[in-house]
Amino acid sequence: MKIPEFSVNRRVTTAMLAMILVVLGFIAFTSLGLDFFPDIDFPTVSVVTTYSGASSEDIENTITRPLEQIINTISRVKEVNSMTIEGASVIMVEFEWGTNLDFAAQDIRDQVGLYRNFIPEEASDPLVVKFNLGEFPIIFGGITADRPTLELKKIIEDEVAPRLERIEGVAAAQVFSMDTREILVAVDKVALESLSISMDQILMALGMENLNLPAGRITERHSEYLLRTVGEFQSLDDIRNTIIGSTQTGQLVYLTDVAEVRDTLKDTRLISRTQGEKGVFYFISKRSGANTVTTAQAVNRELDRIKATLPSDIKFFPFMDQAEMIQRVIRRTGNNALVGGILAIFFIFVFLRDWRPTLTIALAIPLSVITTFIAFYLAGYTINLLTLGGLALGIGMLVDNAVVVIENVFRHMEEGKKREEAAKKGASEVGMAITASTLTTIAVFFPMIFAQGITGRLTRGLALAIAFSLLASLFVALTIVPMVASVLFKANSQQGSGEKSKRRVQFEKVRNSYRRSLHWTLKHRALVLGGILGLLALSFAIVPFLGTEFMPAMDREMIILKVKMPVGTSLEETNRVVTMVEKLMAQEPEVVNVSVQVGSQAEENPADMAGGMSTTGSHEGLLWVGLVPLRERELSDVEVMEKIRRKLPKLKDVKFESLDIGQAMMGGATAPVEIKIFGEEIDTLKEIGDAIVERIRDVEGLRDVTHSLAEGKPEYHITIEREKASRMGLKVSQIGNAIQAATLGKVATRFREGNEEVDIRVRFQEKFRDSLEDIRNIPIMTPFNTMVTLGEVATITRGEGPIRINRENQARVITVTGNIAGRDLGSVVRDIQGRIAGVERGLPAGYFTEFGGQFEQMQEAFVIIAGAFALATLLVYMIMASQFESFRHPFVIMFTIPLAIVGVILALLVSGRPVSLPVLIGFIMLGGIAVNNGIVMVDYINQLKRRGVDKKEAILQASAVRLRPVLITAFTTILGMMPMALSVSEGAEMRAPMAITVVGGLVATTFLTLFVIPIIYSLFDKVKFKEKAA
The missing domain is CATH 1.20.1640.10 (Multidrug efflux transporter AcrB transmembrane domain)
Structure with missing residues (x-):
């Protein structure tokens, strides 16, 4: 060299x-960014469309199915999943890894844009959202104040958000509030009927009167002037004084004659609170490639300066600050590395x-x-x-x-x-x-x-x-x-010196003892190998008892609890129960803040539906519970959740479900256990889902078992009598629009005030739309200028519709989901498979089941790792074969890899760790580390043989000479990883299993290598020697 x-x-x-x-x-180092996870572009694009007031089945037929069909024509699409709920459609498009998501998202926008005219006009324009781990908020929290929410929101948007967005690295500072300003035109049905005015006339008049139009230009005395027709509303009085028609006598009818015009808040089906008070939420996201820690620290410094200038009643409650988490994890990981390095160096000093x-x-x-x-x-x-x-x-x-x-x-x-x-x-x-x-x-x-x-x-x-x-x-x-x-x-x-000579003599004793032991094992090769093979077989027999999981659950400073009431429960009743749970949680010493969302997020914040952490109706509530840092509490987040669960009130028909924010950060709130049932008929799917839920409900370690069609949403079905309607000159669309305008209301136009644009919504006053009889009496104007009621052209019956419809690759699917506690994922799924085997055998034609969720991810990951390990083993062999210029000697060294399994299994058994992705990664690492000592040993045996040393003596001498470096390198690696293997700090859940795997395997393979490599080498060399002798 x-x-x-x-x-x-x-x-x-x-x-x-x-x-x-x-x-x-x-x-x-000073230029490197600090992040919690690497910047991962998940190949997922979501298409979110809202259609206020529409049922899930209607949205599936008019929006979800058509959009799925055109999205499936886009290149590199791997899978299309959708979720349709009341008021919203969410389509999740998964592309092949490596796809340019910017181009893919644009392709979707282009295709969806071409189809826009074929989906209901009242539906929102489809929103295309890319998922990027780097776009997850680096800071988010709540803000409360002793003032109206709209006023608070305006203060934050005007005085806080712009200053934060000017900070280098900040992409957006968003403010979210449940309250939205709206100009409501509350129509008096009686006055409307008495004047023979229809809702369509009001909508059309408002839309046509609220306009500024260009009218060209003129030249006068060498100056050119633009002409503009100015007609936009300047005040609420302008809206009230809009002429909407005239009577038979020619008297003009003004809007104020038939309606009240109020500057108010939009009706919301979502309630939110922070620390028990109504307020707003803020989200800070960073630019791609920006340093998370420095950006978040700059935001916090600026926030401190801003707070000093705001009114004293405005209070900030941070829920999550990625900078703090990252710094703690990085610091602890760095400390583990430092301590490991010190231990390794100390061992070397003690040895030398x-x-x-x-x-x-x-x-x-x-x-x-x-x-x-x-x-x-x-x-x-x-x-x-x-x-x-x-x-x-x-x-x-x-x-x-x-x-x-x-x-x-x-x-x-x-x-x-x-x-x-x-x-x-x-x-x-x-x-x-x-x-x-x-x-x-x-x-x-x-x-x-x-x-x-x-x-x-x-x-x-x-x-x-x-x-x-x-x-x-x-x-x-x-x-x-x-x-x-x-x-x-x-x-x-x-x-x-005498001291050094004494040390050499001491180690020489160790070396001689090893040489004698090795000599004995070489004489009894069959006995030693038989014992090792027996130990290996025993280790494999233990594997089923270890259990399996995809990824270890990481302790986080936030736990999320979903409260589910029976479908159809009013927003007020759900809020009452959630408030009770909220107060209970706030009393726990580990809890620092509680944020609450009750009701449907489909219309207020549709983009959240794509992430999975959302509520889908008035019967659901979500509690975001912030915990003190791990170092300040004795209980893990899971143990805190278990303690809270035990204190939750036992209420009839109320279910509690834990959600994992870590899964949301990694691409979706996938449940640990998920059984997918495919088929077309909703009723049949529900029956199968009910049967599976009943069979697996009491599986040990399984909890929160439910399925996506567990309950139906109560509905009133309005069936148009087409013959009667036709005789009156009415179409189904006209009747439907009249119903929608009367009950839900329609946005006629927008009122501009400064930089703000506010919807002007027209609908009946509440007293004319709060009962079934009021619905039957909705007036509808015919083309013959006569009024008929809805009851004259339609019948109303009570029914039930699915609250949520899931689809996968254009087929309907329902999912049975469950969380696990106190048991590994693999064992739970194994029991479930046994329980549902009978149900699967009796499925009707065209219906089938598949396992999804984290179990599916685990299986895919294990297959990938198995392939990686096989390829890694081949590469290791090829490198060693090149090193030794031999096809046989690498096989000698590679016997150390199966020997490592003994230590790995024992280490996992003692530590109580199941087999997971980090464990398998650790085993792959071990495959490269375990052969190192064997390479050094066999290389020196070959060197001695080339110098003419006898074969047996070469094996004994090389093994003895390489004893010291083998022991030093093995123990420095082991000691270097020990702090990580024993760590219980933030982030240790990912690192510790890998370190335990490597440490356990290395301990076993080191001691076994010292004897097995010489034995195997002697056996291989003996065969070669006989061939030469022949």
């Missing part, structure tokens, strides 16, 4: 190179008892880490939970290459070589071995880097962090380490 010789011969150049890396690394080699090895950690920051910057990565987790996981491995080099340099100096020669020869001798071991570790991450789907996006940053840092550590081990060793180390003649 020429590199170590260059570094020793050109010490100043090498030192300057190290300084350049430090400076560039520091610059890169010499500060010089310890310091030399210790340099590998900061130099490798800071060099990795350069790679992060060039690759466009941020410091987040996964990239920093990758660095923390690899902290113990960063010294492995340096340990092998230093140990070999040490050995050459003990043999009497000068320090320069020992540094060159020691580093060069193991250069190929540590290069191969580094490449095998990196190779296992290559499949994860190129994996598709959410699994690939989540593992990519972690994999690249470890790969970058290991490449940096290899560079440091082959350049900086031999250079420093050639300067710091003392020659053998200078360091032959």
Whole structure:
């Protein structure tokens, strides 16, 4: 190897190179963004359309189905799901990963725009929303004040939001309020009938009178003037004095003759509160690529300045601040890495008892880490939970290459070589071995880097962090380490003190004991291998008892509880129950604030329907409960939720359901357990859903079991008698419009006041639309200028319609959902599959079931990881085969991988961790780490054999000589990961399973490798020897 010789011969150049890396690394570090998760563009676009007052079945037929059909024609569409509820249609379009979402969203807008004229005119224009993890609010909270909500909202919009949006990195500062200003034209039905005026006349008059129109231009005395017809309403009196018709005697009829005009609030079906008070909500989102922490800190500083200028009654209640969470997680992860590094270095010092080699090895950690920051910057990565987790996981491995080099340099100096020669020869001798071991570790991450789907996006940053840092550590081990060793180390003649001689004698005893044990195992190979195979079989037998889950639940400072009343419950009754729960939660010591939303969000904030964290009717309420930081409470968020659940009142027909904000941040509120039932008839689907719910309700660990068609919404069906209507010259659309105008009201035009535009809504006064009899008496003007009532042309019957209709790939589907508690996901699903087998066998033709939710995600992820592991194993084999120029020797080393399973399973069993995505990622990591010691050992056996050493003696001698670096590298890696494996701080739920997996596997494979590799090598070499002898 020429590199170590260059570094020793050109010490100043090498030192300057190290300084350049430090400076560039520091610059890169200060330029890196801080985030909780990597910036993930989920390939999902939602199309949200509202149609106020329409039933879910009507919206499905007139909006959802047609839009699904045209969306399915767009290229790279993978799956189309939809949810249709009363008043809104939400279509979720999933594209193939790698699709340019900007172009995809524009394609959807173009296609939907072409079809706009074919959906009901009263429906809103379809809103196309992209989902990006980076667009999730970095700060959101509530604001209360002792003043009307509209006044508060205007203050925040005028005085707060503009200042926040001027901050670098802020994309938008949004203010959301349940109260919306509206000009209401409340029509007196009796006056309307007495004057023979129709609602259509009022709507048309208001629309045609409220106009400013261009009229051209004229030139007068060398000046050109524009002509404008000014007719827009300037005041409420202008609206009241609008002429809407005339009587038979020619007397003009003004709007004020038949209606009251009021500046009021729009009727809302949503109630919201913060800390028990009515107010507004604020959401701060950052620009793509902006640093979350610095942006949020700048926002908080500006908010502090703004608060000093606002009236004293205005109070801010932050619910979530990503900057605080990120800083805590990053700080704890960094502390874990620091403690791990200190433990690894301390172990090396205890083992070597010499500060010089310890310091030399210790340099590998900061130099490798800071060099990795350069790679992060060039690759466009941020410091987040996964990239920093990758660095923390690899902290113990960063010294492995340096340990092998230093140990070999040490050995050459003990043999009497000068320090320069020992540094060159020691580093060069193991250069190929540590290069191969580094490449095998990196190779296992290559499949994860190129994996598709959410699994690939989540593992990519972690994999690249470890790969970058290991490449940096290899560079440091082959350049900086031999250079420093050639300067710091003392020659053998200078360091032959009694203390050092005593240490050598002590370790020599250990080495001799190992050599004798190895000699015995080589004589009893069948017995030893049989015992190990038995241990491996026992480990596999334990696997079913471990359980499985997709991702560990992360402790968050917010819990979300949905309250479900029977469908049809009034908004006021639901609010009464939610208020009772709200007060109960506010009393808990772990709770800092409670925000409440009751009613349907479909019309007030339709974009929220796409995220899953929403309410769908007056019978539902949502409570957002903020908790104190984890370090300030003894209970986890799950335990706090369980404590609250036990205190919740036992109310008849009231259900409580926990939601996971983490799933919302990761692309949707998917339930852990989800059984999808496909078919066409709503009634049949409901029967099947009811049967499945009944069968699985008491499965251990399953709770909040329900299905999306659990109850129907009570309705009155108005059936038009077409013959009667036709004789009167009426069409169904005319009758429907008359009903809608009378009850729900129609927006005739908009009233402009300054920069504000306010809807002018026309509808009957409440006393003329609050009973079924009033509905029958709605007047309808015929083309013959005669009035008839609705009861004359239609019949009204009571019925029931689905409150929510789900569709998947243009087929109706209902979902049976459930949460889990106290048990792993895999075990719960296994029990469910057994319970519903009978129901599935009896399904009618055209009906079938599938598992979805987190279980489906888990299965997909496990398949991806299994493929990644197979490819990683192949890459590791190929690298080792190239290193040894042998097809057989890599097989010897790869026997260490199954041996690691023994330790992994035992570690998971002891720690109570189920098999999850982080565990499988840890096992893939282990596949690259476990072979490293075997590579160093087999490489040295081959070197001794090439020098003419007897085969048996080469195995014994190489194993004994490599004992010290094997133990040092193994224990530095283990100790480096121990703080992470034992961590219980924020973010530990993701990191700890990976660390436990690697630590458990490495402990087992280290001790087993010391004996199994020599045994397997002797068996392979014996076969080869016999072939030669023949």
